[in-house]
Amino acid sequence: DTAVSQTPKYLVTQMGNDKSIKCEQNLGHDTMYWYKQDSKKFLKIMFSYNNKELIINETVPNRFSPKSPDKAHLNLHINSLELGDSAVYFCASSQDERALYFGPGTRLTVT
């Protein structure tokens, strides 16, 4: 009965590789987000989708490409991974502007 789930939980990869993180929510929410938490634990929004449409696209390198095949899914694809991409990536969802619900996070380590 997980509300917001992400896979994988851990991802270790080498520089230059391409990887994807998947997110699914079963709350029926219409808005989904990707957040990045850096080593100082600061959370910063990357993208937001509302009903499969991109509504927020922060200053993120274009190596990061989100895709929302339907309202319940928001995947994050990262090309040409760099050391600085190492972080914890959180998916979240909300209904309109109500409370935000987070997934468990994906810890990405780029070596």
Place this chain on the structure above:
Amino acid sequence: KQEVTQIPAALSVPEGENLVLNCSFTDSAIYNLQWFRQDPGKGLTSLLLIQSSQREQTSGRLNASLDKSSGRSTLYIAASQPGDSATYLCAVRQSDYKLSFGAGTTVTVRA
């Protein structure tokens, strides 16, 4: 640009003491404010959501107040327990679907 500050960055108290966590924000044009808890290596759990028209919200031992005009929110945790040890984050939502997070206050409750 909204800036959210949480002071102190860390707090250590003996069990049973009341906790007071502060959050301040620079732009008072907010839609709501949400308090989260994050345990080490885990995702964020929503604690309380206060709409901009509200002054406070309560849930069990937790009480959050909001003073929009002065750009402040305070989270009170009564009779702290070791299980309350975690990082507490506040997030301010503006009407454009964007949440701005503080860096968090890491709380340690000593048994």
